[in-house]
Amino acid sequence: MDAEVFLTYSNVSDADLRGRTVVVIDVLRACSTIVTALSRGARAVLPVPDMAEAGKIAGNLDPDVYRLGGERNGEKIEGYHLGNSPLDYTQDEVENRDVILNTTNGTRALSHATEAEHLVAGCFLNADRVVDFVQEVDDAVTIVCAGRQNRLALEDTLCAGLLLDRLWSSETPEVVTDSAHTAFTLYDTDRNHLSSALRGANHAEELVRQGREEDVTYCLQLDACPVLPYYTDNRLLAVDGPPADESSD
Numbered sequence: 001m002d003a004e005v006f007l008t009y010s011n012v013s014d015a016d017l018r019g020r021t022v023v024v025i026d027v028l029r030a031c032s033t034i035v036t037a038l039s040r041g042a043r044a045v046l047p048v049p050d051m052a053e054a055g056k057i058a059g060n061l062d063p064d065v066y067r068l069g070g071e072r073n074g075e076k077i078e079g080y081h082l083g084n085s086p087l088d089y090t091q092d093e094v095e096n097r098d099v100i101l102n103t104t105n106g107t108r109a110l111s112h113a114t115e116a117e118h119l120v121a122g123c124f125l126n127a128d129r130v131v132d133f134v135q136e137v138d139d140a141v142t143i144v145c146a147g148r149q150n151r152l153a154l155e156d157t158l159c160a161g162l163l164l165d166r167l168w169s170s171e172t173p174e175v176v177t178d179s180a181h182t183a184f185t186l187y188d189t190d191r192n193h194l195s196s197a198l199r200g201a202n203h204a205e206e207l208v209r210q211g212r213e214e215d216v217t218y219c220l221q222l223d224a225c226p227v228l229p230y231y232t233d234n235r236l237l238a239v240d241g242p243p244a245d246e247s248s249d
């Protein structure tokens with residue numbers, strides 16, 4: 001399984017993604033929130049890059065059929081129903097509703113990656129599900145870490161490394177790019193004390209300072225929520241596997 005890894009999304013071009021199977025990772029917290037919302041029965045999650053886009057989509061929907069969620073500086077955006085804590089996304093809030101999600105890095109990274117042939121959202125909660133999907137559809141993958149403010153985020157890089165470890169367990173890659181090597185090596189160094197390494201990540205520490213330790217604990221659970229958010233038609237849907245024409249051969 002050949003793999004390319006981008007440690008932040010900001011320099012990724014459409015050409016880097018076109019025709020590729022792409023996994024966008026934002027462990028803290030956007031992708032963990034997306035996986036959770038879909039597991040609690042949301043019909044779809046619409047990732048948007050900014051307030052304007054969120055408002056435009058919401059303005060065209062019946063107020064009862066959607067929830068507007070997201071954060072700036074970790075805090076719920078004024079006027080939104082929900083913040084970006086996955087724990088906000090209860091069945092009561094999201095079942096049979098669309099979630100319009102607007103976050104600083106994660107939903108921007110997803111909006112940036114829509115040229116992909118296949119685009120899925122990944123995190124620790126659904127790592128196994130993502131690995132199964134990638135192995136089913138392709139022999140190559142591009143992993144895009146959301147990062148933070150154009151910088152590497154340790155939790156996203158370690159999650160990328162874990163995916164590579166699992167993808168490479170059955171098939172050694174022919175080519176290992178420098179960034180894939182970096183993500184894998186960091187993960188390999190920390191694999192036996194992953195939880196403490198992750199808790200020491202800047203973003204995890206910041207969330208704890210904001211009183212959101214529960215979010216950190218929740219988001220760091222491995223394979224706890226086996227949902228696959230697959231991007232199609234401007235939205236992420238929970239799917240069982242690849243689109244029909246991909247799985248038939």
Ligand code: MLT
Pocket residue numbers: 026028029030031071073074084103104105106107
């Ligand atoms: C983001 O998209 O930047 C995050 O998910 C931020 C957060 O929720 O703290």
